[in-house]
Amino acid sequence: MARKTGSHANITGPLVRQAAVRLFARHGYAAVSMRRIAAEVGVQAGALYLYTPDKQTLLFDLMRAHLEDLLASWEAEPKPAGAFRRLETFCRFHIRYHLERPDHVFIAYMELRNLEPENFAAIEALRRRYERALEEILEEGQKAGLFRVPDLRLATMAIIAMLTGVNTWYQEGGRLSREAVTGIYWDMVRRAVAS
Amino acid sequence: MARKTGSHANITGPLVRQAAVRLFARHGYAAVSMRRIAAEVGVQAGALYLYTPDKQTLLFDLMRAHLEDLLASWEAEPKPAGAFRRLETFCRFHIRYHLERPDHVFIAYMELRNLEPENFAAIEALRRRYERALEEILEEGQKAGLFRVPDLRLATMAIIAMLTGVNTWYQEGGRLSREAVTGIYWDMVRRAVAS
DNA sequence: ACAATATATGAACGCCCGTTCAATTGGTAG
DNA sequence: CTACCAATTGAACGGGCGTTCATATATTGT
Incomplete structure (x- = not known):
């Protein structure tokens, strides 16, 4: 048929x-x-x-679509004033968005090595744009004297790794709700960067 | 020949x-x-x-050897008194050990899904033992009133994810030395858990 | 020197791979 | 009713896969 x-x-x-x-x-x-x-x-x-057209392009298109959707979703997120509120928004958004798409997230992190060089470069560029969004928030807080961050790039990478890590252990119906987990992680991030 | x-x-x-x-x-x-x-x-x-005996066992043996060496190395590490010094020791050990064996670390995190169920269970048990080592330090600091950790398990996972994340971006001869990176990460961890 | 043993070859087994394409099917438009 | 076209099949292509094993060779122990 x-x-x-x-x-x-x-x-x-x-x-x-x-x-x-x-x-x-x-x-x-x-x-x-x-x-x-x-x-x-x-x-x-x-x-x-x-x-x-082929298997490689199928993988690349999935990863690109995921990262483009991530960026678009972040840009659509309401941005409150003040570095603390902005950082909180980012943390809550990141955990929520990633917990909602565990398979896409997993692929985007694990299958990078299976991308041909030019596809890899395209994906990395998108990821850098997302990281830059967080870095700008930290920079803003730093300049306002609200944060004390010894190195912007390292703090960015540390926070993203920490938040994304939730995906490796979180289970629906586990000990803590998404909301509870998010609150606890935001608290740790806040204390790590607050001056 | x-x-x-x-x-x-x-x-x-x-x-x-x-x-x-x-x-x-x-x-x-x-x-x-x-x-x-x-x-x-x-x-x-x-x-x-x-x-x-076969390809699967080759992978499993590599992962088991890596995690057993990780545990043995941590147990051989001198343990200073006091939760702060212990936590600092753990952070510095973790980053140093992982940066020295990027390939083993990568495999141990990425190839879990290629393990047959019983092999997977064995590897997860070893990993849990390592996580428990950090959790005990946090518990000690919590009880001594030195740390304020809303949830021991979450803080453990958050710190390990953050520290292991260094492996994804660190490059020898980059902007910062291992020592500088380690110091900055320890500072973020300390502030995230200090009371 | 010689037997025993550890180490390695290279061919073969059956199976699955990504991809292509002529042929076929079934819905749609005129 | 018919002509068209998008969607799909199913077979085929060359090639690589994990693993086995009879055979050969190099080293060791006596």
Whole structure:
């Protein structure tokens, strides 16, 4: 059969991306075959090439879409005045956004080494833009005398690593709610940078 | 030829592990073939099976050896009195130890999903023992009234994620020396937990 | 010198890989 | 009703995979 539904819109493309995200996150890019992605979607392997030119581009497009969505979501976030409130907004946004997309986050961090050089460079550029957003908040707080940060770049990397780390252990229905975890992490970040 | 040197000791085993560590870290377990490891060592693929029963066990043994060495090294570290000095010792040890073995660290974090369930459980148990070492320091400082940590487990995970994060960006000969980086990170950790 | 043993080869096994493409299917437009 | 076109199949391509094993060679112990 050429179509799975009688409806007008073809939905195979999105299904392919969904399946690829789930499988890449679970087993790794190199360990997942095009045939397995196709099986998950319910088509033959050849059909995937209607939606991506090759496997590498499929991975790259997933990572780029994730990071572009991350940047757009951050830019859409309301920005309160004052470095403390801005930093709090960033911390809460970062944890919330990342906990909502654990598979995408996992791929974006783990599959960098499977990107061809030019794709890698493009992804790294997007990541740097996001890091820069945090760095600017720290810089603002530093200049206002609210923060005492010995090195802007290091503090940026330290905070992002700490916040992203939640993804490695957080489990839905665990001891603490997302809200509780977020509050505790924000408290640690605040004390680490406050002057 | 059956041996590469006329010497008494056979060194192929260690060479296999070295090559596997480098290649697994660079390209990922699933993307590296036994033939490629063998080529790196300078033998045929079949010879690898004199040193490991299979590829999965090779990965597991590398990860277990890394974590056992990490634990042994930490236990061998001199332990000063007082929670602050102990925490400082841990932070400095962690960054130093991890920066010295970037490939092993990378594998131990990235290849967990390629372990069979029982191997995964064994590695996780070792990692928990290491995390527990930090947690005990935080608990001691908490009880002594030196630290104010809202949640011991979260603070443990946050600090380890932050410290390990150095491995993702640190480059030898970069803007800051290891010593400078370590000092700055210790300062952030200290302020995050001090009461 | 010789047997025993450790080390390594190289071919072979069955299997899965990413990708291509002629042929087919089924919905849509005129 | 028919012509068209997007979507999909299924087979095929060359190649690499992990692992095994009979065979060969180099070193060791006597």
